[in-house]
Amino acid sequence: MMTLAELAYWQSTSLRVVGGFAAVLLMAGTLVYLHLFKLVSFMQSRLGPMETGPYGSLQLLAEVGKFLQKEDIFPRKADRFVFAAAPFVVLMSTFLLVVVVPGGPDAWFIDSDLGIYLAMAVSSVSVIGILMAGWGSANKYSLMGGLRATGQLIAYELPLILAVVGVVIQAGTMNMQGIVLAQADGEIFGWGAIGNPFILTQFVGLVVFLIAMQAELTQSPFDMPVAESELVTGYMTEYSGMRFLLFFIGEFATAGVFSAIAAVLFLGGWYVPGIDSDSNAFNVIGPLVMLGKVVFVSFLVFWARFTFPRFREDQLQRLAWKFLIPIALVNIVATGILKVAF
Amino acid sequence: MSDFLRSYLTVAIFGLMGVALVGAFLGLARLLRPDNPTTEKLESYESGVDPTGDMWSQANIRYYIFALLFVLFDVEAVFIFPWAIRLDAYGVFGLIEMGIFIFILLLGLFYAWRKGLLRWV
Numbered sequence: 001m002m003t004l005a006e007l008a009y010w011q012s013t014s015l016r017v018v019g020g021f022a023a024v025l026l027m028a029g030t031l032v033y034l035h036l037f038k039l040v041s042f043m044q045s046r047l048g049p050m051e052t053g054p055y056g057s058l059q060l061l062a063e064v065g066k067f068l069q070k071e072d073i074f075p076r077k078a079d080r081f082v083f084a085a086a087p088f089v090v091l092m093s094t095f096l097l098v099v100v101v102p103g104g105p106d107a108w109f110i111d112s113d114l115g116i117y118l119a120m121a122v123s124s125v126s127v128i129g130i131l132m133a134g135w136g137s138a139n140k141y142s143l144m145g146g147l148r149a150t151g152q153l154i155a156y157e158l159p160l161i162l163a164v165v166g167v168v169i170q171a172g173t174m175n176m177q178g179i180v181l182a183q184a185d186g187e188i189f190g191w192g193a194i195g196n197p198f199i200l201t202q203f204v205g206l207v208v209f210l211i212a213m214q215a216e217l218t219q220s221p222f223d224m225p226v227a228e229s230e231l232v233t234g235y236m237t238e239y240s241g242m243r244f245l246l247f248f249i250g251e252f253a254t255a256g257v258f259s260a261i262a263a264v265l266f267l268g269g270w271y272v273p274g275i276d277s278d279s280n281a282f283n284v285i286g287p288l289v290m291l292g293k294v295v296f297v298s299f300l301v302f303w304a305r306f307t308f309p310r311f312r313e314d315q316l317q318r319l320a321w322k323f324l325i326p327i328a329l330v331n332i333v334a335t336g337i338l339k340v341a342f
Numbered sequence: 343m344s345d346f347l348r349s350y351l352t353v354a355i356f357g358l359m360g361v362a363l364v365g366a367f368l369g370l371a372r373l374l375r376p377d378n379p380t381t382e383k384l385e386s387y388e389s390g391v392d393p394t395g396d397m398w399s400q401a402n403i404r405y406y407i408f409a410l411l412f413v414l415f416d417v418e419a420v421f422i423f424p425w426a427i428r429l430d431a432y433g434v435f436g437l438i439e440m441g442i443f444i445f446i447l448l449l450g451l452f453y454a455w456r457k458g459l460l461r462w463v
Binding site: 009013016017020021024067068069070071072073074075076077078087088091092093094095096098099109110111112117118135137138139140141143144147150151154155157158161162165168169172173174232237238241242243245246317318321322325326329332333336337339340 | 346348349350351352353355356357359360361363364365367368370371372374375376377378379383384385386387388389393398399401405408409411412415416419422423426427429430433434436437440441444447448451455460461
């Protein structure tokens with residue numbers, strides 16, 4: 001059987017492009033349907049969409065069809081180029097992020113040794129897109145929302161990066177495949193029956209990572225930049241029709257990709273205990289295992305989103321700088337000491 | 343082209359995929375949507391009342407000090423990652439070195455904290 005690595009570059013890249021579109025759109029669709037439509041409905045004792053398709057599963061297509069027919073409005077005072085370019089930048093950052101996520105031993109987009117470091121670097125691109133949207137709209141709410149988002153995203157980028165360092169210390173590599181294999185073949189103090197999923201040995205890192213991720217995704221309780229009661233969805237106020245939907249797709253696709261990165265870093269990625277980690281079977285079941293783990297991690301994200309009320313803007317920076325960053329730094333030192341001692 | 347550079351070509355292609363997706367959706371929408379702009383529609387939104395003044399109003403963003411701190415810690419992260427990969431090779435020496443580095447950084451953070459820079463306002 002031919003593996004992906006033996007194909008010519010243009011062939012394997014064509015497959016990867018298809019895989020990339022599938023990964024982003026499927027994850028975004030799954031998250032919106034499962035969590036935003038159904039989970040929140042069940043949490044609020046209602047059924048959610050039921051009419052379009054079995055259990056409302058075609059509601060997504062109906063929504064896209066609706067948004068496609070909406071008029072596209074450019075506010076007269078808007079900075080037209082910046083206003084139009086912002087959705088491109090936001091979606092681009094999502095696709096740049098998904099590139100590091102592996103789906104199996106041979107099913108990867110790139111196998112770079114920079115891996116997670118690259119992901120942390122390109123995750124900042126979305127900040128530029130959001131600031132462009134806020135500025136280009138020429139609207140007071142949008143400007144405030146864009147500025148709030150920027151302040152929030154750079155503040156929580158640090159705990160996110162520092163939480164990853166603990167994983168990198170344990171795995172000894174920044175390569176995403178290497179991190180998966182380190183968890184698959186590792187052992188916890190000599191006990192290797194289930195490998196070493198870092199959720200057990202890096203639990204503090206996971207908690208810091210998930211909180212920072214919530215803020216990076218501007219999901220409630222960190223949704224001050226899009227606060228509908230204060231800023232009327234912030235940087236998205238002036239966007240209508242398809243452009244608004246693209247921001248929406250970008251938000252949920254990014255939530256999916258971040259969940260995937262968290263799944264790789266802390267839950268063992270495409271690996272499940274019981275099957276040999278270099279088995280070819282993982283090229284088939286790996287992507288499904290990843291999807292399962294993504295749904296689990298994003299379930300935590302949306303559970304928090306639908307449960308907690310919004311923070312006040314002044315509490316935001318305090319949580320990042322006074323709690324998460326010191327905890328993450330102490331976690332790095334503790335992980336280092338344990339790594340050297342054992 | 344080496345595999346190393348090729349993997350970055352793949353990254354660039356993925357960036358273009360984002361642009362292509364947005365372009366495709368907007369192009370499709372262009373074919374389907376109505377286009378009927380009126381003066382009222384093109385007005386900036388301000389909770390339903392007529393917008394006043396310049397839209398790019400001045401706002402106290404209060405973040406510049408956080409931005410400075412962010413740059414400081416971001417540079418530190420650049421130093422921590424190579425250390426984290428090679429910790430096995432460095433052993434106790436590397437641990438003590440990084441312990442001192444992180445201690446100094448934490449000291450800086452606590453100084454900023456004590457000076458009240460991490461407070462809102």
